Amino acid sequence: MDDAAHALAGTSETIAGRLAIAIHEHRLAPGTKLIEDEVSDIFGVSRTVVRAALQKLAHDRLVTIQRNRGASVAEPTIREAREVFEARALLEPRTANSAAMRVTPSDLARLNQHIVEEHAALHAGDLGRALRLSGLFHIEIARIADQDTIYGFITQLVARSSLVIALYWQRRTALCESHAHHALLRALADRDGAQAEDLMKGHLLDLVSSLDLRQKPPGQKSLRDVLLT
Amino acid sequence: MDDAAHALAGTSETIAGRLAIAIHEHRLAPGTKLIEDEVSDIFGVSRTVVRAALQKLAHDRLVTIQRNRGASVAEPTIREAREVFEARALLEPRTANSAAMRVTPSDLARLNQHIVEEHAALHAGDLGRALRLSGLFHIEIARIADQDTIYGFITQLVARSSLVIALYWQRRTALCESHAHHALLRALADRDGAQAEDLMKGHLLDLVSSLDLRQKPPGQKSLRDVLLT
DNA sequence: ATGCAGTGTATTGTATACAATTTGGCGTTC
DNA sequence: GAACGCCAAATTGTATACAATACACTGCAT
Structure with a gap:
């Protein structure tokens, strides 16, 4: 060139x-x-x-x-943010269950690598990269479940979740749920579909509760909020 | 012009x-x-x-x-066809449940109108229009549930279902499930979410079982099928 | 006949030119 | 000084021209 x-x-x-x-x-x-x-x-x-x-x-x-x-x-509204996670709650637990039935050793290796890299990125201070790897973990599970259509939906929802996190994540939740992924990996390795489903459900609930979805996004405070401080 | x-x-x-x-x-x-x-x-x-x-x-x-x-x-493969209905099975029952909680009289009127028009189209022999109205019934329920994201997914899945039906519907299933929609409408009118959820689940199962997803699509019959008749 | 190369047409991929629309600033007026 | 209108710059919307690619067809050799 x-x-x-x-x-x-x-x-x-x-x-x-x-x-x-x-x-x-x-x-x-x-x-x-x-x-x-x-x-x-x-x-x-x-x-x-x-x-x-x-x-x-x-x-x-x-x-x-x-x-x-x-x-x-895009700047998802609070309503969209809730919807994204409600849709994920509908799709991902069952998908994790299916994934547990089909997972192969190489799948497990790849998932494990995601976790390791995510951890490394976190320690290196590259929060953005850690976030993306965290999303890829979920997407990878959908891929393992071997359902293209649902895989597509989840991919889209994970991407949108990243926007939601950019807008509504409250930094005081520091834990950043890395052991949740570990636990999921174990359940998958054990081929324990029910366990994987439960863990995924709980993990998603943890995620939403780490967000602040009770008021307007930082940039778009309601007129009332601005005027009556 | x-x-x-x-x-x-x-x-x-x-x-x-x-x-x-x-x-x-x-x-x-x-x-x-x-x-x-x-x-x-x-x-x-x-x-x-x-x-x-x-x-x-x-x-x-x-x-x-x-x-x-x-x-x-598009010409969905058998695999895609199954995936579309699996995704619908994951999304629509719960959505029908939510819809039952939020449905308004005008919503019910509109749903009823869909059923009537569908019936009329069937009697007029306009199968295509009947099919579209049947799909709109499902989409309308998703709209009532008031979840834009899931609404979008279901809209897409219903559209794809139409392609699946074009390819895999076996005409010997003549009933065309018009009273299934009636029953759903009643459950919604009664605000009976659990009932609506069950009916939708069953309705979707009926739909898949009216398809022939066990062999290649008409146009793409396997060589073996063609040669060994 | 069958297979293959070459050629011409049909169709898509990309860039660019021009029209339409929005946006911000400037000056005028009250 | 605030509000309004107008003009210029920036940006997007659409059409079109040209390049690249695929497809069908012909003719030729085997």
């Missing part, structure tokens, strides 16, 4: 992937405007390709597109 | 909607090729808009896009 401009050229899929990872790792904050010209310069492609990528992300609710106003990283 | 060519002009959303309805009503059969130039002529817009519409439909798995080979109406 002779020109730095298109050092990162790619299809709309790869560009959507890069953006999704950046969002997942909290390097692109909710609300960030995504201007077509800028993005196309960065990746060295035309706006056409970028538009396709943005539309895909919009369909996954990772970005919001308003007609004639462009795209920005 | 002075020109018939763009009598149906619209945005990519409306075009995707038109295509989706046509697919839902089995006026576009699985496998039908969707050529950008043709579609753009029909709706009087440029290929740009049509491409966006097709990509949206592809994301919903109603059409398949292969690079450099274009888009065609």
Whole structure:
């Protein structure tokens, strides 16, 4: 490649992937405007390709597109945040159960690697990467369950969860639930579907309770809150 | 409008909607090729808009896009067909339960109207329209449950179900489950969530058992089946 | 006949040009 | 000084031109 401009050229899929990872790792904050010209310069492609990528992300609710106003990283409302976790509560426990029946040794190895890397990232202070690995753990379980459709739903929900966490996570919950994943891994290794299902259910409940979903997001405090302080 | 060519002009959303309805009503059969130039002529817009519409439909798995080979109406495999109904079984019963708690008189009226219209369409011999109304009944219940995220999932699954039915429905099952919807409506009217949940679970089981998911789809019969008749 | 290479057409992929719309700033007026 | 209207810059929406690819068909050799 002779020109730095298109050092990162790619299809709309790869560009959507890069953006999704950046969002997942909290390097692109909710609300960030995504201007077509800028993005196309960065990746060295035309706006056409970028538009396709943005539309895909919009369909996954990772970005919001308003007609004639462009795209920005989505800012889920409290209501959406609750819905995302309610949907996860509906899908993931049963999926973990199915996964327990089909899991192979290489699956277990991969899951274990996720946990190790997540731990390493945490110690290295790379919170974004730790967060993404934590999400990948859930996605990996869905993949093991071998149900493409549900896998797709969970992938989308995990990505959106990352946005929810960016907006509503209260840092005083420091534990960051790494042993929850450990326990899940053990249940899977034991092929104990019922146990995996219960653990997943509890884990998701822990996750929501580590969020502050009782008031408006930091940036969008209600008028009342602002005026009557 | 002075020109018939763009009598149906619209945005990519409306075009995707038109295509989706046509697919839902089995006026576009699985496998039908969707050529950008043709579609753009029909709706009087440029290929740009049509491409966006097709990509949206592809994301919903109603059409398949292969690079450099274009888009065609999706042909779900048996595996996908099973997955779609497994996902529905995971989501819809609980959703029906939630709907029972929130349903309003006007919701009930609308549901009832769906049933009536479905019946009328059946008697008029318009099977496609009946099928779409039947799907709308399920979607309406999800809407009543007031969970946008799950509503979106169910909408997508119902649309895909229509493709599955086009491919795998065995006509000898004539009943077409109209009283199942009646029973559901009664349970909702009674605000009996548990009953609604059970009915929905059973209804979905009836649906899958009216399909023939044990062999290859009609068009793709295995070589063995063809040769050893 | 069968298989294969080459060629032309049909179709999709991408970039770019232009139109439409929004946004922010500037000056005017009250 | 605040409100309003207007203009310029930035940005998105759509169409179109051109490049790249796949597909069907013909003719040829075996």
